[in-house]
Amino acid sequence: DADVTQTPRNRITKTGKRIMLECSQTKGHDRMYWYRQDPGLGLRLIYYSFDVKDINKGEISDGYSVSRQAQAKFSLSLESAIPNQTALYFCATSDPSLETGELFFGEGSRLTVL
Amino acid sequence: GESVGLHLPTLSVQEGDNSIINCAYSNSASDYFIWYKQESGKGPQFIIDIRSNMDKRQGQRVTVLLNKTVKHLSLQIAATQPGDSAVYFCAENLRYNYGQNFVFGPGTRLSVLP
Numbered sequence: 695d696a697d698v699t700q701t702p703r704n705r706i707t708k709t710g711k712r713i714m715l716e717c718s719q720t721k722g723h724d725r726m727y728w729y730r731q732d733p734g735l736g737l738r739l740i741y742y743s744f745d746v747k748d749i750n751k752g753e754i755s756d757g758y759s760v761s762r763q764a765q766a767k768f769s770l771s772l773e774s775a776i777p778n779q780t781a782l783y784f785c786a787t788s789d790p791s792l793e794t795g796e797l798f799f800g801e802g803s804r805l806t807v808l
Numbered sequence: 809g810e811s812v813g814l815h816l817p818t819l820s821v822q823e824g825d826n827s828i829i830n831c832a833y834s835n836s837a838s839d840y841f842i843w844y845k846q847e848s849g850k851g852p853q854f855i856i857d858i859r860s861n862m863d864k865r866q867g868q869r870v871t872v873l874l875n876k877t878v879k880h881l882s883l884q885i886a887a888t889q890p891g892d893s894a895v896y897f898c899a900e901n902l903r904y905n906y907g908q909n910f911v912f913g914p915g916t917r918l919s920v921l922p
Contacts, residue, residue, distance in 0.1 A: 698851070727908070734816055736897060736912030737852070752908065784851055795840055795901060797910065799851030 697721045698800035700785050706806045713772040715803045717785030725789065726768040727752075727797065728760060731782040740783075743768055775807045816895060818917045827885040829916045831898035836879060838900035838911075843872060843883045846895045846915070855883070855896075885918075893920045 698719045707713055717726065724745045729737040739752030741760040749760060757779060759771045772779055782804050786797040821827045833841065839860040844852035856867045858874050858881075865872050871884040881898050897915035 734914055736914050737899075737910075738912075739908060739910075742908045750908065786851075794842070794854065794857050796842055796854040796857065797852075799853070801849070801851045 696801060698785055698787055698798055700783075700800040700803045702803060703801065704804045706808065707775055708808050709776055711775050711807075713775050713805065715770045715783055715785075715805070717768045717770070717800060718766050719768075719785075719787050719798075720766065721787050721789070721798060722765075723787035723789045723798070724765060725787060726762070727786040727788070728758075728768070728770045729784045729786060729799075730754060731784060731802075737784065740770065772805075775805075777807045780805060780807045816915050816917045818919060820919045820921055821888050822921050823888060823890060825888055827883075827888045827892070827918055829883045829885075829896050829918065831881040831883075831913050831916075833879050833881060833898065833900040833913070834911060835900060835902065836876070838902055840901040841872070841874065841881055842899045842901075842910075843870075843881075844897055844899065845892075846897070848894070852897070888918075888920050890920050890922070893918055 701716045727742045728740040731737050738754050740758050743749050743762045746762050761769050782802050784802050785800040788797050842857045843855040845855050846852045856872050858865045858872045863874050869886045873882045895915040895917050898913045899910045902909045
């Protein structure tokens with residue numbers, strides 16, 4: 695089983711709909727992130743959370759909100775989806791006690807907004 | 809809709825040859841760098857990292873070179889195999905272990921020819 699699990703893996707929705715992408719992890723990491731990936735662009739940070747009571751905006755938070763329900767769960771919401779939010783979304787975790795500063799990514803949620 | 813004019817650079821190599829993937833990073837103050845591999849339909853996976861106090865680091869079949877003078881990073885893959893086909897991208901960080909500060913490059917697609 696994957697250490698970082700995202701649901702749904704694929705979603706097609708219409709403009710104006712509310713969408714939630716969910717992320718759960720079994721790595722026991724406190725730090726969790728939501729990134730967006732667009733064709734030809736690097737990953738861009740939407741929101742991050744360093745613990746259950748900590749939520750921070752990233753580079754491109756407008757139009758998104760998040761909820762950290764537990765250490766293991768971090769969900770991303772689009773309150774009113776628009777076509778330019780069509781993208782591949784990744785959840786990630788990290789652990790500052792590790793020798794490397796790597797991010798551990800889920801397998802992605804592909805969202806299409808029509 | 810999709811972004812216009814943003815295409816990943818592609819590197820095609822023969823199986824068994826060495827591959828060199830390049831990355832120009834943006835901030836001369838960045839002090840930690842990671843190379844990730846992203847296979848089709850999967851999330852990015854850590855390959856190798858390097859800190860700014862080093863100019864070379866080797867892993868299994870991979871070597872990362874850092875040239876701080878020209879803000880350039882390269883990933884060398886020895887004896888490239890079909891399983892190496894993926895998108896590779898670099899990430900820079902201003903401070904080691906602060907996950908929210910990573911800046912990702914757009915990536916290079918590596919195609920391994922039989």
